[in-house]
Each structure stands twice: as structure tokens, then as C-alpha cells.
Amino acid sequence: MNRTAIYPGTFDPVTLGHVDVVRRGLKLFDRVVVGVADNPGKGPMFDVEERLEMVKEAFSDADNVKAVRFSGLLVDLAHQQGAHAILRGLRAASDFEYEFQMATMNRRLDERIETAFVMAREDYTFVSSRFIREISSMGGDVSELVPAVVLRFLKPGKQPKPIA
Numbered sequence: 001m002n003r004t005a006i007y008p009g010t011f012d013p014v015t016l017g018h019v020d021v022v023r024r025g026l027k028l029f030d031r032v033v034v035g036v037a038d039n040p041g042k043g044p045m046f047d048v049e050e051r052l053e054m055v056k057e058a059f060s061d062a063d064n065v066k067a068v069r070f071s072g073l074l075v076d077l078a079h080q081q082g083a084h085a086i087l088r089g090l091r092a093a094s095d096f097e098y099e100f101q102m103a104t105m106n107r108r109l110d111e112r113i114e115t116a117f118v119m120a121r122e123d124y125t126f127v128s129s130r131f132i133r134e135i136s137s138m139g140g141d142v143s144e145l146v147p148a149v150v151l152r153f154l155k156p157g158k159q160p161k162p163i164a
Contacts, residue, residue, distance in 0.1 A: 003028075005087040005116065006078050008035040008070070011051050012044040013150045014058050015132055017124035021089035022065060024118050031064045033081045038071040045133050050153060058147040075110040084113060091120045091128075 007022055011034070025032050034055050038048040046054070052069050059065040070077045074086060086106060088099050103115035120127075124145075132142050136154040143151055 002030050002082070003085070004031045004033060004081060004083040005029040005085040006033050006035050006074065006081060006083045007087040008037060008074050008077070010037050010039060010042060010044060010129070011055055012042075012046055012129050013051065013132060013146060013153060014054050015124070015127050015129060015146050015150075016144075017089065017091070017120055017127040019058055019147060020121050020124055021087065021118050022059065023062075024121075025087040025116070026062070026064060028116060028118075029085065029087070031066070032087060033077075033083060034059070034065060034067040035070045035074070035077050036067060038069050046153060054147070054149050054153060057149040073109065075106055075113055078110070078113050086113060086115045088115060088117050089120050090117050091125045 005025055005028070007025060009018065011018060022032050022034065036048060036052045036055055044051070048069055052067055055067040059067065068077070068081070078084070078086065086103070088103070090096060090099060099117065106113060106115060127145050132146060132150075132154075136142050142154065146154075
């Protein structure tokens with residue numbers, strides 16, 4: 001049986017915290033599909049193609065990690081990818097309430113799809129894409145917090161795109 005999980009997010013940009021969750025998820029699942037959300041309404045710094053490229057390169061050494069673009073319901077993506085689980089990372093207790101609500105709603109939409117939570121490694125509990133964007137836009141060094149590919153995309157002074 002092929003155990004596949006979906007790891008959804010905007011990944012704007014992907015961080016080493018995200019990479020850690022996927023790699024640890026591979027201890028539980030045979031394959032992880034990273035679902036890069038196409039949600040321009042959030043005003044991402046990077047367009048979906050850039051984010052997809054960053055994720056693909058960050059996992060270029062892992063044959064059992066696939067990155068796909070998606071919009072719409074997460075359970076629909078799970079069906080398309082043959083996944084039976086959703087993988088989510090938790091950094092702190094404050095993440096749990098939101099994640100619990102999402103897991104409950106996804107279970108309501110399809111009770112066959114489970115949600116598995118992986119606690120972030122202590123080194124990454126403070127890392128978020130939002131912090132990476134803010135620090136980088138002010139010229140701060142984020143090289144120890146993101147995969148090398150992300151550094152090619154980040155430029156000092158680069159700001160999130162305006163919401164259309």
C-alpha cells in the first residue's frame with residue numbers, strides 16, 4: 001500500500017521549517033505531495049510558479065516528494081493525488097486551534113482523509129515565511145532559515161506584490 005500525504009501551504013517562501021516537516025513526514029508516509037496554493041488574494045511576495053520552483057528544487061534530492069500547484073478544496077487535491085492523509089506542521093500550541101479547525105472541516109468533507117500533525121524541530125519553532133519576507137526585505141540575513149534556492153529569489157528591498 002502506497003501511503004501518500006498532502007502537505008499544503010503557500011510556501012511564500014519555503015523555509016527550512018517546511019523542509020523539516022516534509023522530511024519527518026517521510027518517516028510516516030511513503031510519499032509526500034507538497035501542494036503549493038495558488039491564492040493571489042493573499043498578496044504573495046512570489047507568484048505561484050516561483051514558489052513551485054523553490055519547493056521543487058528544495059526537494060530535488062527526494063524522489064518521493066512531489067510539488068504541485070493547486071487551488072480549491074484540499075480534499076480534492078488529496079483525491080487527485082491518491083492521498084489518504086494531510087500532513088501539517090505545528091510550531092507552537094497557538095498553531096493547534098487553527099489546525100484543529102481545519103482538520104475537523106477536512107474530515108467533514110471526507111472522513112477517509114486523516115490529518116497527521118508533526119511538531120516542528122525546536123530550531124524552527126520561530127521561523128515563518130512572513131518573518132523571512134520581512135527580514136529579507138530589510139536586508140537581514142535569512143540564509144540559515146531557508147533552502148539555498150530561496151536565497152536566489154530573495155532580494156533586499158523586494159516587497160510583497162500588491163493585492164489586486
